[in-house]
Amino acid sequence: MSELTLDQAQTIVKDALAHARGGKFNALAIVVLDARGALKASAAEDGTSLMRWKVAFGKAYGAVAWGAGSKRIEKLALDRPHFFGAVTHLADGGILPVGGGVLIRDKDNRIIGAVGVSGDTSDNDELAASTGIKAAGLIADGG
Amino acid sequence: MSELTLDQAQTIVKDALAHARGGKFNALAIVVLDARGALKASAAEDGTSLMRWKVAFGKAYGAVAWGAGSKRIEKLALDRPHFFGAVTHLADGGILPVGGGVLIRDKDNRIIGAVGVSGDTSDNDELAASTGIKAAGLIADGG
Amino acid sequence: MSELTLDQAQTIVKDALAHARGGKFNALAIVVLDARGALKASAAEDGTSLMRWKVAFGKAYGAVAWGAGSKRIEKLALDRPHFFGAVTHLADGGILPVGGGVLIRDKDNRIIGAVGVSGDTSDNDELAASTGIKAAGLIADGG
Amino acid sequence: MSELTLDQAQTIVKDALAHARGGKFNALAIVVLDARGALKASAAEDGTSLMRWKVAFGKAYGAVAWGAGSKRIEKLALDRPHFFGAVTHLADGGILPVGGGVLIRDKDNRIIGAVGVSGDTSDNDELAASTGIKAAGLIADGG
Incomplete structure (x- = not known):
């Protein structure tokens, strides 16, 4: 598999947060993992709650672990x-x-990694993640 | 107890995967455990997601642990x-x-062991496992 | 407590990595936690091994958890x-x-947080962390 | 990174065990992991003890996690x-x-994965693993 670079991961974080600020989203945590599920880059905006980064991590980890965006995993969890x-x-x-x-x-x-975002509605979280991924010239798959 | 041999376990893996390829199943992970729940043989086809092998392991482990095929364990989990x-x-x-x-x-x-398969529908996963077990001259009990 | 800002945390990451590149350190992982032990920012350079980020996390987490730089914690572990x-x-x-x-x-x-760095010698790891913290106008306490 | 294929992993298992039988080694467990630390293929010879496969797994997992053969990790553990x-x-x-x-x-x-072997002396275990890796046309790095 091709590898996610730190440069790409930092672009994802930067553009996802820029999108969130432009849209006046709530404070977000964003976690970028590589294909191994290892932490590549992350940021938690000021004012995020104690577990916020863990939720972002778990969204990204589940996507890599399962090979599907977390929206699809939600259907599985409900069914x-x-x-x-x-x-x-x-x-x-x-x-x-x-x-x-x-x-x-x-x-x-x-699949070269996954992005998890948490803090606003899950639709907005996903939009921030996808915007960042596209800004890095990569393909976003939300599930 | 009589013991599952490595030769039998490798036959199970080979024939389960041959069945899956014949039926154009999704990429599978297959895990064969002996009666103690110890790993005897396994294979993960190319393209399987990060946790796929753990799901296959957990299906086989649950069967040995509980003394019942995982389909029967599903009823217990629901009830x-x-x-x-x-x-x-x-x-x-x-x-x-x-x-x-x-x-x-x-x-x-x-009971001399269990096979766990994950990657396609659970019916197809079970069919691949059972096909492999029968090819080794043994009895398959899916629950 | 006063709070570590994302802006400060990102400065720490950027300057720690710049220091490492200037000194031709091995590929590093860097994790910045706030005073609660929550992930604030992080980066893993290309080529870091699977667990590298966990080691960096554990160095920072131990420092916050114990209220002492990890060099001092090493003395405790040995004694x-x-x-x-x-x-x-x-x-x-x-x-x-x-x-x-x-x-x-x-x-x-x-104490408003901690930085964990892993990948080179522990002296160099500490130097990279301290350089980043000072670049953000804050005080570094390695233990 | 390039990916370890199931075909390569199965060659590794087969040739490692052939080497062990030729040398009249004790019964071995062998585990092959990919670069993510995920199980790719494995085999436990008849007569291996309950935890033998976990030891083989841990040797391979440590190598991938740490980016070093387990012989080098032993030095770290001792020091x-x-x-x-x-x-x-x-x-x-x-x-x-x-x-x-x-x-x-x-x-x-x-690094595209790691092999862990357990059952005989650690020198023989390593030799079996390396023999298998070379038979698959890949490079073995024991640490």
């Missing part, structure tokens, strides 16, 4: 809560099943 | 979620309560 | 391993007892 | 046990600090 609960148990970094965890795909459509 | 949740908490390798975790029984009907 | 082992057991984000976890203090000497 | 203990605490799949965890590198020297 089959017994299965979803068991999977969550196995996930090192947690799995957060609501919109805002967006897969990063390269031009060959391969 | 008594409070109990299932507590049991999951105790399970070293997780318990995944959906089809695709299939007990391996010898000719005397004794 | 009283039984105690250190038990404390580690309680630490959500781990405690890494080697240099490179540096407290961030404001002008009134209050 | 700085307080640090090694803390890192182990953070490792999802465990880190086993003795020879027999061997990095798999591609022709560009990039």
Whole structure:
């Protein structure tokens, strides 16, 4: 697989937060993971609550772990809560099943990482993540 | 107990994957455990997501741990979620309560291990597992 | 407490990495936590190993958790391993007892966060962290 | 990064075990992980003890996590046990600090996975792993 660079990850963070400020979103936490589920870059805006970054992390981690944007994982969690609960148990970094965890795909459509955003509505969280990913010249897959 | 041999386990993996390729299933992970819940053989096809092998492991582990195919464990999880949740908490390798975790029984009907498959629908996952077990001359018990 | 701002945290990351590149350090991971132990900003340079960011996190988390730079925590770990082992057991984000976890203090000497760096020697890791903290106009306390 | 294929991983397992049988090694467990630390292929020979596969897994996981063969990790563990203990605490799949965890590198020297072998002396374990990796046309790095 091609690798997500730090330069791309920092562009994602910067543009996602610029989008959020432009839209007067609530304070966000944003986490960018590579294809291994390892932390690549992150930022938590001033005023975010104690666990906010963990929610952002879990949205991104679930997307990479499952190979699907967190919006699709939400459907699974709602349809089959017994299965979803068991999977969550196995996930090192947690799995957060609501919109805002967006897969990063390269031009060959391969998964090279994921972005998790938390703080505003899940639609706005997802929009911020997708905007950042596109600004880095990559493909956003929200699920 | 009679013991699952590596030769049998490798036959299970080979024939399960051959069945999956013949049926154009999604990329699968397959895990074969012995009667103690110890890893005997495994394979993850190219393109499987980060956690796929853990889900396959959890289906097989749950089957051995509980002495029942994972399809039967799903009924338990749906009927008594409070109990299932507590049991999951105790399970070293997780318990995944959906089809695709299939007990391996010898000719005397004794449990000698389990196969977990994940990647396609749970019905197809189970079918791949059962096909492999039968190819090794053993009895498949999906629950 | 006064609060570490995202602007300060991003300055720390940027200047720590600039220092590392100037000194031709190995690829680094850097994690900035606020006074609560919550992730504020981070970056992992290209080529860092799978667990590198966790080690950086654990150096910073230990510093905040213990109220001491990780170099001082190393002395504790060496002097009283039984105690250190038990404390580690309680630490959500781990405690890494080697240099490179540096407290961030404001002008009134209050702890407002910590920086963890991992990838080069622990002396160089600490130097990168301290350089970033000073560049943000704050006080670095390596232990 | 280039990706370790299932075909390569199965070649590694087959040739490592053939080498072990030729040398009349004790019964071995062998685990092949990809660059993400995810299980790619494995085999446990008949007669291996209950935890043998976990030791093999931990040798491979430590190598990928740390970006170094497990023989080099052993030196770290002996020199700085307080640090090694803390890192182990953070490792999802465990880190086993003795020879027999061997990095798999591609022709560009990039880490694409690791092999862990356990069952005989650590020198023999490492030899089996390296033999398998070379048979797959890849570079073995034991630390």
